[in-house]
Amino acid sequence: MTMPQDSLAGGAQGFFRLSVGLRWRLALGVGFACAAALASFGLLFLSGWLLAGAAVAGLGGQAVARAFNIVLPATGVRFFAMVRILARYLERVVAHDGALRLGGHLRAWVYARLAPLAPAGLVDQQGGDLLGRFVSDTDKVAAYYTDVALPFLRALLCGVVFVGVFACFTLPAAALLAAGLLLGGVLVPLLAGPAMDRLVRVEAEQQSHIQAELAQTLQNMGEYLLLDAASGRARLWQVQQAGMDKACWKLDVLESAARGLITLITFATALGVLVLAVNACRAGQLSVAEVPMLVLGVLAAFDVAAPLPLARQAAAQAKLATMRLDAACPPSAPRPVVQGADLPHAPYDxxxxxxxxxxxxxxxxxxxxxxxxxxxxxxxxxxxxxxxxxxxxxxxxxxxxxxxxxxxxxxxxxxxxxxxxxxxxxxxxxxxxxxxxxxxxxxxxxxxxxxxxxxxxxxxxxxxxxxxxxxxxxxxxxxxxxxxxxxxxxxxxxxxxxxxxxxxxxxxxxxxxxxxxxxxxxxxxxxxxxxxxxxxxxxxxxxxxxxxxxxxxxxxxxxxxxxxxxxxxxxxx
Structure with a gap:
């Protein structure tokens, strides 16, 4: 795998540079994620039609009920259910395998950049903070694939398919679904993004400070005990931890609010599609069974938009993590080394x-x-x-x-x-x-x-x-x-x-x-x-x-x- 030579250069660019050599594996993970989302959509979409169609056939009398073919849609429901289970399993295996491989290569890259700097190039670094960056920041950058790239790509690709399927039945409902997905999947993360960036930065600064102070205190625990300063250090950590908890709480509230807004958009879109579908049914453009099918399809379609606020938060964390790793691993070594130089020879004076x-x-x-x-x-x-x-x-x-x-x-x-x-x-x-x-x-x-x-x-x-x-x-x-x-x-x-x-x-x-x-x-x-x-x-x-x-x-x-x-x-x- 080819590692970035000078810098991770931000969240998305750093991820794409880091993923060279693993892109087919990562693309396969996206494919399985899309397959799982499409199977879930197909399952709910077809189930809505099957239940409504069976109800209509039952109300139509014995002759209509006998003419209703339940075998084919029931088989389709079982097929989508099995595909969803299998695709989700394969997605977890392939996607997390890719993320772990990314993390391994990234840690090797970070270590290779840090090792030549020691000790002169690390005199301004606190050991606890440096260890925190090596562990948590590399995890966040490697998780960009599973937590950011995969949810957004799945939402984009599957959203196009969902709108295309709706367009096969009624164009107004497809346009309304597209508008709802754009509002929930694009506008909401964009609105929440700046606040998330700020809170993620505050949380990371507090966490780095706590890690550095804790490592230093543990290394000098004897001196703190002799000076009776250990309790004071503990109180200081409690204050710092309270500040970090406050930032985490605000992040959770913001993410929950964004998800709640997407839920409101979901039900508003479903209600609008219901109205359009009923009108189309009255005009003879849709059958009665297709009305609940489209409404349930809206609910299934928004499943890919619901995780996007959390993905936007993960994107902010990954971007900040790449900046911190770049700062800890400057591209210039403290001394030049001449390649191909002669090695020392006896006498070793x-x-x-x-x-x-x-x-x-x-x-x-x-x-x-x-x-x-x-x-x-x-x-x-x-x-x-x-x-x-x-x-x-x-x-x-x-x-x-x-x-x-x-x-x-x-x-x-x-x-x-x-x-x-x-x-x-x-x-x-x-x-x-x-x-x-x-x-x-x-x-x-x-x-x-x-x-x-x-x-x-x-x-x-x-x-x-x-x-x-x-x-x-x-x-x-x-x-x-x-x-x-x-x-x-x-x-x-x-x-x-x-x-x-x-x-x-x-x-x-x-x-x-x-x-x-x-x-x-x-x-x-x-x-x-x-x-x-x-x-x-x-x-x-x-x-x-x-x-x-x-x-x-x-x-x-x-x-x-x-x-x-x-x-x-x-x-x-």
Whole structure:
């Protein structure tokens, strides 16, 4: 399926771009929906004639009753009933299958656009709001087919057929039906549309705000409890939820009012058709049985117009959802990537020359005309106060941010020509703000190396000083760690992150505070095992702990926005 390249470009255009490759399947769903509506119309239309005709035949005497052929219309009634049931079932299967396929492709498109933006391109986004857009907005755009396109197309196509059928009996009744369908199916949604657009926008803004605030509060629940601010947050959500409920209530009232107006138009049209049909019957243009047939046909015809106010509301939601997704997924990536660029090659040396960088919307530079060389196989300690720029080097190395000036080369290749996926094949990072997923220990380890063997898992666990801990667990590696590793201590979770980095077996290993939360003996054992295992691997260890530095070949201090020698070690030459 071909996805939209730059933008979803509004509700209808976004849907048609998104549906490339699925259009025959979606058209089949429309066909089944029309078949169901036509069968329902035929069922009621023919039933009206059959009942009225049978009544007239019964009143006409025994001879007329015997002459009345009830078999053929009764067969037609059964036929339409069976077609309606089958068509409705197939419509649900095909239409919802198409909508689910649209949703899957749309989520893949959104994720593909969001992934290259992280983290620099998402600094202005709130996590809860972004997740809400990824889930609810993609659902609303994908549902444009079932909730908007299908009802309006069905009403248009079937409405033409209904009017054509009426025209075969009496033109005035057909003209009146056409006028009624236009009023109910076009004018009413148009009148309700602006108010629906406004209320949908208010509802979406309130919902986004609630989702963002809720996600932030859950992530920082401990701090809110310590500050006794949790109850205040709950009261704030109640106020926000009340505002969203009010907008939803107004939307429901507006949609119900629109449906009620269509119902009034339906009965007015039916009454008008009844008058016209009676006059035509008196003039000998219609039989008596055809009068109730036409009236019931009007009621059946308006079945396709009744869902249109709700479809108009869904159209407003889909249009707003596409605008929100376009805003969250800008077409321009934060950095250009040169296609077909050479990959780094041995020796994997890092060379930083005259590098200057400041984070967006900040004044002070993190690095200013900084120079640094780290040779392959070196073990380097990177020290300095928090926020001084140690982690910024990794962000620049992976291209998450673009330097203001200067250059970074890795393995003889300018990193500006590489993407994060290219660098990930050469550099493994055990970040300070690592994340463990809600799964087992084995699941989290295999995320780093899906094809790792049992022996490889055992080796990295031994290096990370986790073997005894794993053996003490009743379920071993099948132990559930909870969301964000909640069932593990801080030191245990950090060592799992180190084991993940080791499993990848890359030429470079970056460790950000790897011994935080460990006691002195365990810290020494972990560092000794790491340097023994990674003797030929380049290690860059960012740390505040002096006990780690003797394991490094040299120490570099980040100071005054530059890299300066910070001393050596007594243990390594």
């Amino acid at each position: 890092l060379v930083v020359r005259d590098l200057s960088f400041a984070y967006p919307k900040t004044v002070s530079p993190v690095l200013q005309n900084a120079n640094l060389i780290i040779r392959q196989g070196e073990h380097v300690g990177l020290i300095g106060p928090s926020g001084i720029g140690k982690s910024s080097l990794i962000n620049l190395l992976f291209g998450f941010y673009v330097p203001d000036s200067g250059s970074i080369s890795f393995g003889g290749v300018d990193v500006s020509t590489l993407c994060a996926e290219d660098m990930a094949a050469f550099v493994s990072v055990a970040a300070q703000d690592f994340h463990l997923f809600a799964g087992t220990l084995r699941d989290n380890l295999l995320l780093a190396a899906p094809h790792a063997t049992e022996q490889e898992l055992a080796d990295v666990l031994e290096t990370a000083q986790l073997t005894q801990f794993i053996q003490s667990l009743p379920q071993g590696l099948q132990t559930w760690v909870g969301n964000d590793g909640l069932r593990l201590s801080g030191g245990q979770a950090r060592r799992v992150a180190v084991a993940q980095a080791l499993l990848r077996g890359t030429p470079w290993l970056v460790l950000d505070e790897p011994t935080e939360g460990l006691d002195a003996p365990l810290e020494q054992a972990l560092m000794a095992a790491l340097v023994q295992r990674c003797e030929r691997t380049t290690i860059v260890c960012m740390t505040h702990r002096q006990a780690v530095l003797p394991f490094m070949h040299r120490v570099i201090r980040v100071e005054d926005a530059c890299f300066r020698p910070g001393g050596g070690s007594d243990m390594k030459s």
